[in-house]
Amino acid sequence: MDLPRILVTGGTGFLGSEVVKRLIETNKFEVTAIDINPPSLGTEISSDVRYVRANILSPAELHKVFAEARPSIVVHTAGLVPAGHARYHQKGKEAVFQVNVEGTRNVIEASKECGAKGLIFTSSVTVLVDELGKDFVNVNEEWPTGRASLVYGQSKTAAENLVLGANSPDFSTCSLRLAPIFGPNDSIIPQLHSLIPTSSFILGSGDNLTDFIYLSNAADAHVLAVQNLLNSATAADQAIFVTNGEPITARDFCIAVWKEFGHVPSRAIRIPVGVAWWMGLSAEAFSWLTGKDVGFSRGLISDGVVERYMSIAKARRILRYSPSVSLPDAIRISCAKLESRKRPKNEEIL
Template sequence: MEQVNVLVTGGCGFLGTAIVSALLMTKRFSITAIDINPPSLGSSTFPTEVRYVRANVLDVEGLQKVFDEAKPAMVVHTVGVYPLGAARYSMKGKDVVFKVNVEGTRNVLQAAKECGATGLVYTSSVTVVLDKLDQDFKNVDETWPKGNVDTSYGLSKAMAEDLVLSSSTHDFSTCALRSAPIFGPTDAVVIPTIHSLIALGQTPFVLGNGINLQDYVYVDNVADAHVLAVANLLNSQTAAGEAIFVTNGEPITIRDLCLAIWKEFGHVPSFTVHVPERLAWWVGFAAEWGNWVTGTESILGRGTVSDGCRDRYVSITKARRILGYRPKVSLGEGIRISCVHYKKKLADRSKR
């Protein structure tokens, strides 16, 4: 069987690497992975059967040249800027976020069409709907309105998603996969952030009532969804023009998620203190002022409190129906695998 050319943007990133691996496992695809920092020749970290190319989604001319040389039939676009800290919950630093997430996506779409690609799968986010920080979202589906959000990230992803889905035609089919927060091996956000609370002595504290549910997704499950979407757009095209939520399908309280992660590191809080949401909000406000005065940044802030005290989970019925998506790695198993990897990373770091 002749292999289909697929180009993955951000192919050396956390999710991009997993998507490349998942595509390789099918043995159906010839892969070009572009990244702003591709591996050096002879690197043993990345698969040798993949062609890695340096490219910047903001460099229109250079990007087009890479696409023209690769001649992909399908494009998977994962590149995006995800603000951390206080900027995650505001419009702070929005210029860079919008430039990469919106204009970068526009450039990728243009390059894909110009080179003759037949379709594109876009890595979107649940934040296009859920980033209204003072609102609960329970069992949300794709009919809910998007873009009415408080953050630069959520708004930029919504705008980019509009660009992608409005580009879908019979000759160039597109879809958008709205991923929940992703965790897994090499995860730089979820596992490290929750683990850091042990050393900070903050594990006894529960914000709000502690019973609100939120969605997460293991990285290999998201990667599988992207492979299913690529196959769909190459064949039945029932996903064309569609936005689709992708999660583990296992909403969990943040407290239970934290306890499961801490347990993997041998830590169980000896007592529990429930902090009312309003009090936590004022503590977050004070922490932000302290950060401003000292020039540092803590995990706690008003955005963290608002986000952490809300219900934020969605339905994956559409992903199951259209893509045939089934999360292969459970939340519990994903946590175990991720923590084993992070423990090894911490041990290696302590030896240096």
């Protein structure tokens, strides 16, 4: 019996490669992974996966690949995320919208043209939380979007609207709104590790809760969504928040990471939000005058002092999602991977 065919865009990326891995591990699917980049060195490559280089900004390339792959379900993880200081500025907006919105439009059209039964979109909690300066406490999918002030959240909102707007009796779509993803070879853990020299400083009260999701849990949610659309399709036309379900203060998350590297801050120096805001403004002025990115801004402060966590009741109910890797275990695994990367290549492990 032929297995259902799944096509994953961004299939060699951080999340996409993990989704591909999880799909193969079920032994229930044939998988095609497309990406603008080939698998990176160190990426686990499966002989059971067909890897194809294709650009989601090229309708012609997509049409050719999709026609050959003939997927039943498309998992669209490809996207562009503004990194670091760029998150808080309009610079690069055109490129972000081109990839995240127009690229998604192209993927939808290619999916429908090849006769796919459905599409799963990797969205983000930023469709809500990129409205800076506002608390989001245990929010659910009933909260309205469209108020994001940052480019990434705006682009993800526009793309999500395209995806859900394409839902029909013949083409089921759903959107998974993921919390910030961390895991082996991520960017979050190295960034937090680099803060160890300034670990005594706390912005504001430090007790604001936030959400994360471990890489494999995020991939599991995508596999569950694939299975849902192929069977009951109760996830069709739905946006669904997916996190680790373990809100944690930003301070406690940092300390948990630092402990894995043998560091515990010996003191705590609190910086009032108002003072931090002026420090951020000064840093932005310095950056503007010198052309150097100092990595500190009012946007970063606004991000770091508010509550941001979501209910995953809908994910549990519709997808039967339950995080398999707890937050403490996820932090330990991720930090161990970074530690192994830092170790000299000629150092033996006894």
